[in-house]
Amino acid sequence: KLSTSEGGQSVTLPEGDPVVTPDEGTVASAIATADGQSATVNEATVVGTYNKGFLMQDATGKILVYTNETATVVIGEKVKVEGTVTTYGGFKQFAAIKDQASGEYGPAPVVTSLGSGSFSQPAPEVLDGAGMDAYLNAPAVKYIEYTGTLNISGNYYNVNVDGASKAVGSIAYPMEGQVNAALNGTVVTVRGYALGVSGNVYVNTMLVELAASTEPLLIVDPESLSFDAAGGEKTITATLMNSTETITAESDNAQFTTAVSGNVVTVTAKANTGADAVTGVITVKAGALSKSVAVSQNGANSTTVTLTMSDYFTENTNVADQSFTFGDFGFSFTKNNNSTSNYNAGDGGIRFYQNDVMTIDGNGKTMTYGGKNGPLAPDTGAFDAETLTWTGSAAKVAFTATAQIRFSAIEITYE
Numbered sequence: 001k002l003s004t005s006e007g008g009q010s011v012t013l014p015e016g017d018p019v020v021t022p023d024e025g026t027v028a029s030a031i032a033t034a035d036g037q038s039a040t041v042n043e044a045t046v047v048g049t050y051n052k053g054f055l056m057q058d059a060t061g062k063i064l065v066y067t068n069e070t071a072t073v074v075i076g077e078k079v080k081v082e083g084t085v086t087t088y089g090g091f092k093q094f095a096a097i098k099d100q101a102s103g104e105y106g107p108a109p110v111v112t113s114l115g116s117g118s119f120s121q122p123a124p125e126v127l128d129g130a131g132m133d134a135y136l137n138a139p140a141v142k143y144i145e146y147t148g149t150l151n152i153s154g155n156y157y158n159v160n161v162d163g164a165s166k167a168v169g170s171i172a173y174p175m176e177g178q179v180n181a182a183l184n185g186t187v188v189t190v191r192g193y194a195l196g197v198s199g200n201v202y203v204n205t206m207l208v209e210l211a212a213s214t215e216p217l218l219i220v221d222p223e224s225l226s227f228d229a230a231g232g233e234k235t236i237t238a239t240l241m242n243s244t245e246t247i248t249a250e251s252d253n254a255q256f257t258t259a260v261s262g263n264v265v266t267v268t269a270k271a272n273t274g275a276d277a278v279t280g281v282i283t284v285k286a287g288a289l290s291k292s293v294a295v296s297q298n299g300a301n302s303t304t305v306t307l308t309m310s311d312y313f314t315e316n317t318n319v320a321d322q323s324f325t326f327g328d329f330g331f332s333f334t335k336n337n338n339s340t341s342n343y344n345a346g347d348g349g350i351r352f353y354q355n356d357v358m359t360i361d362g363n364g365k366t367m368t369y370g371g372k373n374g375p376l377a378p379d380t381g382a383f384d385a386e387t388l389t390w391t392g393s394a395a396k397v398a399f400t401a402t403a404q405i406r407f408s409a410i411e412i413t414y415e
Helices: 027-031 129-137
Strands: 038-050 053-058 061-066 078-088 091-095 110-115 142-153 156-160 168-171 187-198 202-212 217-221 224-227 232-241 247-251 256-261 264-269 278-286 289-297 303-308 322-326 329-334 342-344 349-352 357-361 367-370 376-378 382-384 389-391 396-401 405-407 409-414
Touching: 027 038, 027 053, 027 061, 027 091, 038 061, 038 187, 038 202, 061 078, 129 142, 129 187, 129 202, 142 202, 168 187, 217 278, 217 289, 224 232, 232 247, 232 278, 232 289, 247 256, 247 264, 256 278, 264 278, 264 289, 376 382
Parallel strands: 061 091, 168 202, 224 289
Antiparallel strands: 038 053, 038 078, 053 061, 078 091, 078 110, 142 156, 142 187, 156 168, 187 202, 217 232, 232 264, 247 278, 256 264, 278 289, 303 409, 322 329, 329 357, 342 349, 349 405, 357 396, 367 389, 367 409, 376 396, 382 389
16 A cells, blocks of 8 residues: 655556456455445444544454544454544544534444454554654554653643654544543553554554553753752752662753752752853753753843733633733734644643744843743744753743643743
């Protein structure tokens, strides 16, 4: 099967090879069906389930059955499926189709159980950070495995894989009980079926198995600190898993000193009487493991404020093509995407979609910006993708999202 993608492999078919029409009633014949047309798969095996349907396969391929409700079938069950075929995320699926004129959905796929059975999952394709990034450019429905830190926010279950510069694992619509909330913030191994990409960032995964990692891991929170010119103390919480090593910390700048008590690192900044800001790095260690925490301190004439989105919004709000005042700062969002940037009360953050623009107006203040907001392209200054921080000097700056991002707070330093 050849499909449009961003690959570069050239395939030459020998002259005279016939075009083979898939046998009717197979997954291959359903995949070959035009969008909006009906198809039937006479017998296939359920290989994965989630809270919106299931994935099935026969000898000719795999196809998603999107019922928009919790799967009532189980892995290994034999099924017959009849319904309308459509394309979503580049892949064919059975799903109810929405009529654009009326807004009504057509009939959902009809699923008939043909009896129970068993199914053994194949060996997964193990994806490291580079493999996750590569998947964004060549998505396919396949059984995969990746390991990273689980972050649960409302109905979102994202997994950040070390070494991935852009890709984020996303457990899509897990079944009840599949994800233990106690694993939030810990390293897990995900095994399941990759179902394509959303937001040019998220590797959508139908979960089959979730396991806590046994590899030693060091996590620090927060990953950056900032101080006013007056100085003071702030803490870093270090979480060490699967290891009994002692946590230590050191600073590369005499302006900042560290003290460790258990898993808490206290960072003390001296008063800065100079006009210029001071920066440094705190290195937190546990045996061979280490994490860096960027630290900065304002010059004598600078002030830092943190603008928390939930302080300004109390309910779900579309922010696209609208302006807001947060404290002494003006914000405007310009829509350049089919999706609408919005504030989500469930996770207390702004969902800022790719190609949309967020403009921050200092109203006469000269700003530098700090924070962890994801991939942004500023119209002035520079954005560091490694530290996720913008630096520059401007009274106004516009950020274009290069991928879908989410943030709950913004930290601004100004003179």
